[in-house]
Amino acid sequence: MKKDTKDKILTAATSLMTERGYSNVSVKDIAIVAGVSEMTVFRHFETKMGILHAVLHKHSYIPYFEQFFSQNLSGDVANDLKQIANTYLAFMEKNKPIFLITTQDRSMLPELMNTISNNQTQQLQQLVAAYFQYQIEQGKIREIDTKAQAIVFLTSLFGFFVSNALWEHHFLKDQKDSFVQHLVATFVSGISI
Amino acid sequence: MKKDTKDKILTAATSLMTERGYSNVSVKDIAIVAGVSEMTVFRHFETKMGILHAVLHKHSYIPYFEQFFSQNLSGDVANDLKQIANTYLAFMEKNKPIFLITTQDRSMLPELMNTISNNQTQQLQQLVAAYFQYQIEQGKIREIDTKAQAIVFLTSLFGFFVSNALWEHHFLKDQKDSFVQHLVATFVSGISI
DNA sequence: TACGTTAGTTAGTGATAACTAACATTTTAT
DNA sequence: ATAAAATGTTAGTTATCACTAACTAACGTA
Numbered sequence: 001m002k003k004d005t006k007d008k009i010l011t012a013a014t015s016l017m018t019e020r021g022y023s024n025v026s027v028k029d030i031a032i033v034a035g036v037s038e039m040t041v042f043r044h045f046e047t048k049m050g051i052l053h054a055v056l057h058k059h060s061y062i063p064y065f066e067q068f069f070s071q072n073l074s075g076d077v078a079n080d081l082k083q084i085a086n087t088y089l090a091f092m093e094k095n096k097p098i099f100l101i102t103t104q105d106r107s108m109l110p111e112l113m114n115t116i117s118n119n120q121t122q123q124l125q126q127l128v129a130a131y132f133q134y135q136i137e138q139g140k141i142r143e144i145d146t147k148a149q150a151i152v153f154l155t156s157l158f159g160f161f162v163s164n165a166l167w168e169h170h171f172l173k174d175q176k177d178s179f180v181q182h183l184v185a186t187f188v189s190g191i192s193i
Numbered sequence: 194m195k196k197d198t199k200d201k202i203l204t205a206a207t208s209l210m211t212e213r214g215y216s217n218v219s220v221k222d223i224a225i226v227a228g229v230s231e232m233t234v235f236r237h238f239e240t241k242m243g244i245l246h247a248v249l250h251k252h253s254y255i256p257y258f259e260q261f262f263s264q265n266l267s268g269d270v271a272n273d274l275k276q277i278a279n280t281y282l283a284f285m286e287k288n289k290p291i292f293l294i295t296t297q298d299r300s301m302l303p304e305l306m307n308t309i310s311n312n313q314t315q316q317l318q319q320l321v322a323a324y325f326q327y328q329i330e331q332g333k334i335r336e337i338d339t340k341a342q343a344i345v346f347l348t349s350l351f352g353f354f355v356s357n358a359l360w361e362h363h364f365l366k367d368q369k370d371s372f373v374q375h376l377v378a379t380f381v382s383g384i385s386i
Numbered sequence: 387t388a389c390g391t392t393a394g395t396t397a398g399t400g401a402t403a404a405c406t407a408a409c410a411t412t413t414t415a416t
Numbered sequence: 417a418t419a420a421a422a423t424g425t426t427a428g429t430t431a432t433c434a435c436t437a438a439c440t441a442a443c444g445t446a
Contacts, residue, residue: 198392198393229393229394230393230394230395232393232394232395233392233393233394236392236393
């Protein structure tokens with residue numbers, strides 16, 4: 001039953017911190033939402049920072065983009081871009097709690113902020129650029145600036161993700177498929193031969 | 194001399210809150226950075242919330258997109274999209290402090306969060322969509338889903354803005370012209386006849 | 387010179403938050 | 417049924433924070 005309590009606390013903490021950020025949530029808040037006493041929280045996690053780390057650890061997903069790129073691509077540009085887009089968005093969705101917590105407490109968690117951004121995204125950028133390069137060599141698309149176009153493509157998806165993450169009742173809500181479809185369509189006819 | 198002090202306080206508050214958010218900045222912090230005593234801060238702004246409101250008021254820019262659309266467009270699609278992109282990014286840059294403060298204190302400032310997002314962006318979306326519609330009628334571009342493409346275009350720019358705003362040492366830093374150029378290029382050849 | 391404005395200083399209040407300690411109660415496993 | 421583990425309760429410590437009050441010092445202006 002130990003695990004049950006710990007999970008309830010983590011779930012409550014994740015929910016609260018995702019909405020309000022780290023410093024705007026008290027341990028008492030977490031205890032109340034979790035339905036336990038404040039002491040119990042401290043017994044499971046020594047400090048408030050300990051709770052945060054557990055939350056981050058629980059919701060931190062490492063992407064396996066390399067594996068994805070080597071296995072799931074068909075060669076058809078439109079289809080592949082759609083797959084890449086959906087994979088990226090699914091990955092961001094999983095990391096949404098972390099993203100929302102860190103954006104609300106940027107100054108307190110600078111290293112994490114960088115972790116989210118650069119490592120993963122830059123790796124993906126290179127993979128997409130390499131994919132473009134491959135398709136150029138296959139004669140499927142024009143001789144574009146592969147790196148720049150990879151950035152444009154991924155940044156668009158990032159914009160979509162952020163819009164949905166920051167604004168609950170947003171006009172983009174439930175528009176994922178539509179957005180991806182139009183983005184890919186424009187992109188494909190924009191870079192095709 | 195009155196204005197000088199008030200300005201110093203506002204400047205300090207803006208800087209601190211942009212970096213750390215509202216609730217992670219104390220009035221004492223602001224006073225120290227402004228080089229005045231804490232009491233002086235309270236004499237100029239009755240409450241801490243009063244400081245925030247003054248900061249928001251000072252850095253809140255209302256866009257005149259309608260005017261821009263009726264005056265600054267040439268008819269050349271590539272050129273116009275570039276102009277639109279730069280105007281939008283310049284507008285977001287001006288509102289950057291507000292954006293950063295509100296994202297760090299979402300739960301405390303929900304109305305402001307919505308103000309930033311919907312009103313302005315949705316208006317711009319309609320203007321861009323109308324522009325696409327006009328160019329379709331002119332025979333310059335294909336019969337696209339104007340609204341969807343307007344969203345894709347603006348969301349890409351939004352993604353660029355957010356990346357730069359949230360991450361100081363980002364790979365996109367100082368890449369504005371390049372980004373806009375590649376985005377517009379892909380877009381233009383993607384929707385042109 | 388006298389006065390008003392502006393700012394600094396010091397001390398304090400009340401609230402909240404993170405965290406500890408000691409002890410009581412419930413739950414679970416054997 | 418009983419011991420051990422997990423949780424609750426209560427009280428308290430320390431620190432910070434928003435904000436107030438009272439008094440003082442510097443300044444420009446009439």
